Amino acid sequence: MQWRALLQIRQTLETPEMDTLLTPTAKPHPMPADWRDFFTLTKPRVMTLVIFTGICGLLAAPGSIHPVLGFTAILAIAMGAGGSAALNHWWEMDLDAGMKRTANRPLPSGRMLPKDARDFGIFLSVTSVGLMGVAIGWLAAASLAVAIVYYAVIYTMWLKPRTPQNIVIGGGSGAFPPFIGWIAVTGEITLMPVLLFAIIFMWTPPHFWALALFMKSDYAKVGIPMMPVVAGEKSTRTQILVYTVLLAPVAIAPWAIGATSWVYGSVAVVLSLLFLAFAMPVGTRTRADEDAMQPEKTLFKFSIYYLFALFAALVADRLLENNGLIGGGMFA
Amino acid sequence: MTPEEEAETKRRQKARNLVVGGTLLFFVVLFYMITIARIGGQ
Numbered sequence: 001m002q003w004r005a006l007l008q009i010r011q012t013l014e015t016p017e018m019d020t021l022l023t024p025t026a027k028p029h030p031m032p033a034d035w036r037d038f039f040t041l042t043k044p045r046v047m048t049l050v051i052f053t054g055i056c057g058l059l060a061a062p063g064s065i066h067p068v069l070g071f072t073a074i075l076a077i078a079m080g081a082g083g084s085a086a087l088n089h090w091w092e093m094d095l096d097a098g099m100k101r102t103a104n105r106p107l108p109s110g111r112m113l114p115k116d117a118r119d120f121g122i123f124l125s126v127t128s129v130g131l132m133g134v135a136i137g138w139l140a141a142a143s144l145a146v147a148i149v150y151y152a153v154i155y156t157m158w159l160k161p162r163t164p165q166n167i168v169i170g171g172g173s174g175a176f177p178p179f180i181g182w183i184a185v186t187g188e189i190t191l192m193p194v195l196l197f198a199i200i201f202m203w204t205p206p207h208f209w210a211l212a213l214f215m216k217s218d219y220a221k222v223g224i225p226m227m228p229v230v231a232g233e234k235s236t237r238t239q240i241l242v243y244t245v246l247l248a249p250v251a252i253a254p255w256a257i258g259a260t261s262w263v264y265g266s267v268a269v270v271l272s273l274l275f276l277a278f279a280m281p282v283g284t285r286t287r288a289d290e291d292a293m294q295p296e297k298t299l300f301k302f303s304i305y306y307l308f309a310l311f312a313a314l315v316a317d318r319l320l321e322n323n324g325l326i327g328g329g330m331f332a
Numbered sequence: 333m334t335p336e337e338e339a340e341t342k343r344r345q346k347a348r349n350l351v352v353g354g355t356l357l358f359f360v361v362l363f364y365m366i367t368i369a370r371i372g373g374q
Contacts (some may be wrong), residue, residue, distance in 0.1 A: 031337065031340060031341050031344065032341060032344045032345055033344070033350065034344050034347065034348075034353045035344075035347050035348045064345065066369040066372070068362075068365045068366060068368075068369040069370070072362065072366055075362075123348050134366075135366045135370075
């Protein structure tokens with residue numbers, strides 16, 4: 001009888017389920033992620049815009065900053081943006097796996113463990129705020145902390161999966177770099193950094209919704225309530241037009257309030273008119289199936305050039321004024 | 333783990349160590365320069 005009982009136990013232990021439970025190497029040991037994958041987590045392409053607008057805020061601000069401290073401020077902004085981007089990767093791993101554009105990112109492709117991405121994001125975020133506080137000042141550091149929490153928590157974790165206005169709200173996080181760059185130099189929050197914030201805030205919806213129009217199917221597949229998916233194309237097109245109209249006075253405001261000269265003013269007027277001209281066909285048309293969304297693609301591309309050119313004009317204005325080539329504005 | 337996987341793991345660990353080491357060195361130099369800049373500004 002005893003051998004029968006022993007045989008029964010052995011048979012139980014030799015089932016595939018028990019094998020999986022008992023074998024210590026049931027799951028293959030994951031390979032450590034390549035350092036390039038950590039770099040990818042920081043969204044380097046988005047980072048270029050963050051660094052550019054941050055530098056513009058820094059250079060356009062009245063006053064001066066030691067080059068080493070200026071470099072450190074931009075580095076801290078970039079690290080903060082990278083940290084919050086890594087947290088975004090970690091939180092949206094499942095969604096990314098369902099979209100063609102994002103399926104090959106380090107987490108959904110399985111090249112990295114989720115906890116590594118999370119820890120990397122937290123480490124970068126905390127270090128960036130500390131660096132900004134110690135080297136530049138705690139007002140700039142507090143703004144950076146707000147920007148990180150805004151993007152990683154308020155936008156990514158809370159509002160993005162819940163509201164079709166996610167892009168409007170998310171625009172706020174992208175609007176922080178020139179704001180922080182400016183107050184890194186001045187050490188105070190005045191009207192101009194708030195206007196720089198407002199420019200990017202108003203620019204984001206037409207920029208991103210143009211992309212969302214021709215990437216609609218991807219977002220629909222993973223259940224993100226992007227405007228074209230939830231409210232439909234017609235409503236999205238109207239809102240692109242509304243935000244483009246609202247962006248124009250905000251972009252021209254720095255000149256209108258006398259904070260910049262005619263150099264920035266004329267560039268802002270021309271660029272805003274062009275933006276309107278590109279947004280008009282996107283906003284007014286009803287059928288978009290015959291030209292593969294060409295006007296939407298053109299608007300998306302132009303919106304990127306628009307922001308680069310507008311901020312470059314802001315810096316050029318300040319440099320010309322500092323060299324005595326033009327008169328300064330009343331906030332100069 | 334196959335010998336190829338083991339070699340790849342070692343290569344990645346070495347590359348990561350070099351990047352971390354380089355980053356630490358960069359921050360040592362940066363903090364030195366920040367200190368000099370801030371002392372000079374006072």
